Amino acid sequence: MPTENHNFAFANNPPIMTPPIDIPIELTTSSRLPEIDFSNLEFGKHTADHMLTVEYDNGVWQQPRIVPFGEIKLSPTSLVLHYAQTVFEGMKAFKMDDGKVSVFRMDKHYKRFLKSLERMCMPALPEDIFKEGIKALVKTDKAWIPNIEGGALYLRPFMIATEQRLGVKVSDKYLFMVVTSPVGPYYPKPLNMKIETEYVRAAEGGTGYAKCGGNYGASFLPTQLAxxxxxxxxxxxxxxEHKYLDEAGTMNVMFVIDGVLTTPPLSTSILDGVTRDSILTLAPELGMTADERRITVEELESALSEGRVTEAFGAGTAAVVTPIQSISIRGNAYQLPEWNNDSFMVKVKNKLGDIRHGQEADAKGWNTVV
Ligand SMILES: Cc1ncc(COP(=O)(O)O)c(C=O)c1O
Structure with missing residues (x-):
């Protein structure tokens, strides 16, 4: 198949729409809200009533709109279906104690979205479409934020290549959308992990740092086998070399080794997690020293066998922290100690929760009130 030339504005040269943008809202005439049982929510199963949608065509972003959630029309030859030009974000909106609604770390998510777009050769999305669009959408569907402890509205911004063509090429047309989903309190099940030394998720120079669909599809088989x-x-x-630790499937990984919070440094093969960054930022305030450095499997194994790893956990938007209870290295399973209310992972999770809900001052400006 021939590779065709392309011609459009790249992520580092974004076409900017002049603010303030006006986002027309078409409200649904039949809300699905009464059908939802907020006390029994499965992650990502239900979507709220509305979605944000905006097309990119001929180098220009078109009018963003909020419309009732529904199916989209896609040609079977849409480039995304064949060559996987698709990237997404995963973030959350919370109801604060004073009744206001806020989106957590919108700026960091936007910047990561831009990086993903650039890596996948997709055009930059103007900041105001992302931020104002999400604010307007969350405002429209704020009744969908479960009014229960630990409830949130999960936000899924994503962009796909929509040009109709079978030739291998960079798309000239795109669709950016945001859909949302009410989620309940997340009681993560402690994980039994296996260190993967056969399959690869991402290589340096590849797409590991981008939140693109292909990274996830490629991880399914090894995860299924595990x-x-x-x-x-x-x-x-x-x-x-399968020598250094990278991350888990949908989480960055962190350890407390010899009393120090230790996590692999950012590289082109791991995702720059927003939760990872938040935890590293808050660690000193909890009296914890943080160290971003390469960790070898060998080092981890000796530290585990000598009882010097007191905590191991995954960090991600879904659960904030997910405790790891065992790690298997080449067939040897090492158990981690039980965690309790004095564990760093519990303290940092609570602190983040307090900031998000306004129980602690938002000194870092992480909350965007809609
Ligand atoms: C591969 C991968 N690593 C790490 C994370 C954690 O990132 P964040 O804290 O931004 O949710 C995610 C989740 O989005 C992920 O998919």
Whole structure:
């Protein structure tokens, strides 16, 4: 198949729409809200009543709109279906104690979205469409934020290549959308992890740092195989030597080794997690020293066998922290100590929760009130 030339504005040269943008809202005439049982929510199963949608065509972003949630029309030759030009974000909106609604770390999510777009050769989305669009959408569907402890509205911004063509090429047309989903309190099940030393999630120079669909599709088989062996998830290692730890499937990984919060440094093969960044930022306030450095499987194994790893957990938007209870290294399973209310992971999770809900001052400006 021939590779065709393309011609459009790249992420580092964004076409900017002049603010303030006006976002027309078409409200639904039949809300699905009464059908939802907020006390029994499965992650991502239900979507709220509305969605944000905006098309990109001929180098220009078109009018953003909020419309009732519904199906979209896509040609079978839409480039995204064949060559996976698709990226997304995962973020949350919360109801604060004073009744206001806020979106957590919108700026960091926007910047990561831009990085993902650039890596996948997709045009930059203007900041005002992302931010004002999300604010307007969350405002429209604020009744969908579960009014229960730990409830949130999960936000899924995403962009896909929509040009109709079978030739391998960069798309000239895109669709950016935001859909949302009410989620309940997340009581994460402690994980049994396997260090992966056969399959690879991402290599340096690849797309590991981008939140693009292909990264996830490629991780399904190794994860499925690990599940068949009784593990919950795999812990990815570097692609060259399987020597250094990278991250987990949908979480960054953190350890407390010799009393120090230790996590692999950012690279082109791991995602720059917003939760990871928030935890590293808050650690000193909790009296914890943080160290971003390469961790070898060998080092982890000796530290585990010598009882020097007091905590291991995944960090991500869905659960904030997910405790790891065992790590299997080349067939040897190492157990982690039980966590309790004095564990760093519990304290930092509570602190983040307090900031998000306005129980603690938002000194870092992480909350955007809609
Ligand atoms: C591969 C991967 N790593 C890490 C994370 C954690 O990132 P964040 O804290 O921004 O949710 C995610 C979740 O989005 C992920 O998919």
């Amino acid at each position: 599940r068949q062996q009784g593990f919950d998830q795999v812990l990815w290692t570097d692609a060259k």
